[in-house]
Structures are given as structure tokens and as C-alpha cells.
Amino acid sequence: MVAVVLAIASVLAPSGCAGSADGAGAGRITLxxxxxxxxxxxxxxxxxxxxxxxxxxxxEYSTIQDSGQYWTALQTSLSTESGLGDLQGIEVSEITxxxxxxxxxxxxxxxxxASALRDQFYPWKWAQGLTPDGKVLGLGTDIGPEAMCYRRDLFAKAGLPTARADVAALWKNGWDGYVAAGERFRAAGIPGSAWTDTASGMFNAMIGQSPEQYYDASGRLIxxxxxxxxxxxxEAMKIAAGGLSARLTQFTPAWNQAFTSGQFATVACPSWMIGYIKSQTGSLDNRWDVTTAPGGTGNWGGSYLAVPKASKHQQQAADLAIWLASAPQQVAVFEKTGNFPSNRIAAADPAVRDFSDTYFGAVGDPAPIGRIxxxxxxRLPxxxxxxRDQVVKDLITKGGITRVEAQGQDPAKSWAKVVRDVTAATG
Known part of the structure; x- marks a missing residue:
């Protein structure tokens, strides 16, 4: 769950309540x-x-769409014990x-x-929220299993299949097949349309299929x-240097607009992307569809809820976190936004497993996103x-890949700078 535009939203009590020291009515607690x-x-x-x-x-609720901006602000607030919420989110790349x-x-x-929920979660998800001595620091909200979202109308213009099973068959041999399909799309010469939004998104999707990414189990950078x-x-270099991407930066206004303008035909699609696409494309239902990603799995995203010690309402905040992390609430979130449950009971619920979204797919053939x-x-690893997962990832994607994709730098030179930058950032 990442983006760049600042957004604030609030959930407030009825306005008729009398004020108190924390802004709530007499005897009430503000979380x-x-x-x-x-x-x-x-x-x-x-x-x-x-x-x-x-x-x-x-x-009282607020959100910042840029997870990097949020994390920087949270670190500052923790160090000063000011400006903290009673309940804070932590992104998966920052949980360690x-x-x-x-x-x-x-x-x-x-x-x-919270310990009562342990057996309800995917074991690896629960373990990621634990401190080295076994304390429960974070309760899992969602996970990011991957699929591929694609524009049916653009595939048709390029002479590519549009049915989900046929599209998935294009890359049955993995990411090489995906790149090959992109070359067919590029050869069709559709004005103003590229195969994908950015090579960085594809890099993130690919690396999310590996159990070892930037660190090994001992904590060493690898x-x-x-x-x-x-x-x-x-593979990202084939996309970036091969003219297969729209050379956009994800979660920017230009990227948001491109969902409706047809600037790209495919986008790496973790489950939370479903709600994001719908929020950006409005009435363009039945133009986008969803199918299996190359490799059939991968994880991109997922977050946690944590209670700072500075909170004056620790038990009440924990009660809210436990309720939000429980199966019925994770089912409700999936049905509304597509965020896939980290709670296994929720994931197995027929309301999730059998869920189809009429916004995606052809009329009369809604995308079975619960099954996908x-x-x-x-199959997630x-x-x-x-x-420093997030730091390393950003230096590779926002740094190295962007230099090749947007600035035309030689891939070998860009990778050499990645190594220098990671060394400097991680010591």
C-alpha cells in the first residue's frame, strides 16, 4: 500500500457530543x-x-498515501514521542x-x-510481526498475493487474446513469456500505449516470488x-531498455491518469491494486481484467497494526487492532477494496474464496478474484x-531502474551505482 499524493480522512463522533480534554464527549476515549x-x-x-x-x-483517523513519507514521520514521532497515534500502521518492508x-x-x-489470534494467521505472517524475544509488536492486516491486471480493449487492438485463461497462457513459461508478449504488443504499434507502466513494478512482482531477496536468514545483505x-x-532491463514500458512512476498523478487514458496494457497486480484501479478508473468497468501472474504467485505488500508505548489508551487501541485483524473484518475489507486477508480463516471464507468482481472482466464474466x-x-514463499529492505528496494527500483528507463543510462553503469548507493546507505 504505497502512493505519493497526500490524503487525509477523518472519522468523527457525532457533532452533538460535549467536548473534553481529548476532544471526545464526557467519559469517552479518542483513539x-x-x-x-x-x-x-x-x-x-x-x-x-x-x-x-x-x-x-x-x-480519529488519518492516512498518508506515501508510505515512505509516512515511515519517516513515524520514526520522528517515535523519537520525540509526539504526534503519534494510538494505533499505527507498519508496512511489511519496514516490519523487520x-x-x-x-x-x-x-x-x-x-x-x-492478540495471542488468541496466532493460529488464525498464515504462520510466516504472524512470525514477521514478532520481536526477536517473541513479543507481538504487529498484527497482520493483509498480504499481497500477485496477479496480472490487463486492459482487454488494448489486448484486442494488438491482436492478443483477451480471455483470462488465454492471456495467462501467453506467459506459461514465466517472465520471458511476459516479455515476449510485450514485444508482440509493441509490434502492433498502438499509438500512445505501452505494454506496461514501468519496469520497476515488474521488478517488484518478480522479486516477490523469491524466499530470499535482499537479505539472507542471518541478516546479511545478499x-x-x-x-x-x-x-x-x-528481465526489468528488457522492459526498461526495450521500449516496453510507459516510463511512468507509480503512485504519481501521471500514473493515476494513465489507468484511464490507456497508456499501458498491463500492470503487476497485487490484491490491493484491485481497489486502487477501481478508484482511478471510475466508469471504465469491463475494460480491465485480472489473470494469473507469470510464475503463479508472489507477494507484494501487506502491513501491520502496532500500538506505540506513548499511547495513553493501550488496551483500547489493542482491542481495536485485534477486532480489525479478526476474520469478519478482514473479509469485509477484501470485499470492499481487494486487500487479501492475512487471517487464514478469512481467506478460506466462501465470501472471499468465491468472490467475483463485476468491475473486471467481460460483461457476464466477472473476474474470480477470490480464487485468483x-x-x-x-503458494506464497x-x-x-x-x-533495510525498503531502502535497498528503493535504490534498485526508484534509482537503478529509473535511470535506465527514464534517462537512458547503460544498465551496467546503473547497477554499479546501485551497489555504491546501497553500500553507502547500509554501511
Whole structure:
């Protein structure tokens, strides 16, 4: 869940309540929820539902779409113990940094009731939220099983198949097949349309299929000798240097507009992208569709809920986090935004497994996104995460790939700079 435009939203108690020291009515508690991107809680009406069940609770909610900007602000707030929410989101690429280096700043949610949820989660997801000594720092919100979203109308113009099974067959041999299909699309010469939005997105999708990415299990950086990174970089270079991308930067206004203008025909599509596409394309239903990604799996995204020790309402904040992480609420979020549950009970619920979205696919043939993402989730690798995962990833994608894609730099020279930059950033 990442983006670049700042967005703020609030969920407030009825205006008729008398004021108090924390802004709530007499005897009421205000819980400040600070998140990034679209966790789906507001969209699914869960904050309102929780306040209706707990009339003594008022929820004040805000979100920043840029996860990097959010993380920087959170680190500053933790160091000064000011500006913190009672409930904070932590992105998956930052969770190891939080559990390894910031455990003293967050509450152990286990004794506050969270341990009861342990067996409901994918084991690897639960483990990622634990500190080295076993404290529950973060409760999983979602995971990011991958698919491929594509424009049916652009595929038809290029003479490519449009049915989901036939499209998936284009890349049955993996990412080489995806690149080959892109070359066919480029050869069709559709004005103003590229095969994909950016090579960075494809790199992220590819690397998300590997259990080892930038670090090994001992915490050592291995990005520069990991075959999975080398392969993903090589495929990304075919896209970046081969004229297959629209050379856009994800989560920018230009990228958002391109969803409707037809500037790209495919986009790497973790489950949370479903809601994002719908929010950007409005009435363009039945132009986009969803099918299996090359390789059939991969994880891109997923977040956690944590309670800072600076919160004056730790138990109440933990109660809200536990309720939001429970199966019924994760089902409701998936139905509204497509964020795939990290709670296995929710993932197995027929409301998720059998869910089809009429916005995607041909009229009368809605995309079975519950099955597509559920199948990918069942094959997800348990990825090794490192303390500076996000830093390394950004230096490769926003740095190295962008230099080739947007500036025309030689791939070998760009990779050499990646190595220098990672060394400088990680010591």
C-alpha cells in the first residue's frame, strides 16, 4: 500500500457530543489511528461499526498515501514521542526494522489479547510481526498475493487474446513469456500505449516470488549475489531498455491518469491494486481484467497494526487492532477494496474464496478474484526480510531502474551505482 499524493480522512463522533480534554464527549476515549495508503477500514465502514458497538470510543483517523513519507514521520514521532497515534500502521518492508530495532517503542500486544489470534494467521505472517524475544509488536492486516491486471480493449487492438485463461497462457513459461508478449504488443504499434507502466513494478512482482531477496536468514545483505535479484534485474532491463514500458512512476498523478487514458496494457497486480484501479478508473468497468501472474504467485505488500508505548489508551487501541485483524473484518475489507486477508480463516471464507468482481472482466464474466488471489496466496514463499529492505528496494527500483528507463543510462553503469548507493546507505 504505497502512493505519493497526500490524503487525509477523518472519522468523527457525532457533532452533538460535549467536548473534553481529548476532544471526545464526557467519559469517552479518542483513539487516533494513523495509517498510510488504503487499509480499507474506512472504506468498509469498520470504524463506524466499531464506534457503534463501543459508544465510549471515538476514532480519529488519518492516512498518508506515501508510505515512505509516512515511515519517516513515524520514526520522528517515535523519537520525540509526539504526534503519534494510538494505533499505527507498519508496512511489511519496514516490519523487520521495527521488530529488531524499535521494540522498546511499541506495546507487546500478546498479553493484551492478540495471542488468541496466532493460529488464525498464515504462520510466516504472524512470525514477521514478532520481536526477536517473541513479543507481538504487529498484527497482520493483509498480504499481497500477485496477479496480472490487463486492459482487454488494448489486448484486442494488438491482436492478443483477451480471455483470462488465454492471456495467462501467453506467459506459461514465466517472465520471458511476459516479455515476449510485450514485444508482440509493441509490434502492433498502438499509438500512445505501452505494454506496461514501468519496469520497476515488474521488478517488484518478480522479486516477490523469491524466499530470499535482499537479505539472507542471518541478516546479511545478499542482493548483489542473489540469483533471484539478478534475474529480476535482467528481465526489468528488457522492459526498461526495450521500449516496453510507459516510463511512468507509480503512485504519481501521471500514473493515476494513465489507468484511464490507456497508456499501458498491463500492470503487476497485487490484491490491493484491485481497489486502487477501481478508484482511478471510475466508469471504465469491463475494460480491465485480472489473470494469473507469470510464475503463479508472489507477494507484494501487506502491513501491520502496532500500538506505540506513548499511547495513553493501550488496551483500547489493542482491542481495536485485534477486532480489525479478526476474520469478519478482514473479509469485509477484501470485499470492499481487494486487500487479501492475512487471517487464514478469512481467506478460506466462501465470501472471499468465491468472490467475483463485476468491475473486471467481460460483461457476464466477472473476474474470480477470490480464487485468483487465493490460489496465489496458497503458494506464497515465506520471504526473508531484512532491516533495510525498503531502502535497498528503493535504490534498485526508484534509482537503478529509473535511470535506465527514464534517462537512458547503460544498465551496467546503473547497477554499479546501485551497489555504491546501497553500500553507502547500509554501511
Amino acid at each position: 487516533k489511528v494513523r495509517l498510510f495508503g488504503t487499509f480499507g477500514y474506512q472504506e468498509a465502514g469498520l470504524f463506524d461499526a466499531y464506534m457503534a458497538r463501543h459508544p465510549d470510543i471515538r476514532i 526494522d521495527a521488530t529488531a530495532n524499535m521494540a522498546d517503542s511499541f506495546v507487546d500486544l500478546g498479553p493484551l489479547g 542482493y548483489d549475489r542473489n540469483p533471484a535479484v539478478a534475474t529480476a534485474w535482467g 488471489f487465493g490460489d496465489a496466496a496458497g 515465506a520471504a526473508v526480510l531484512g532491516a
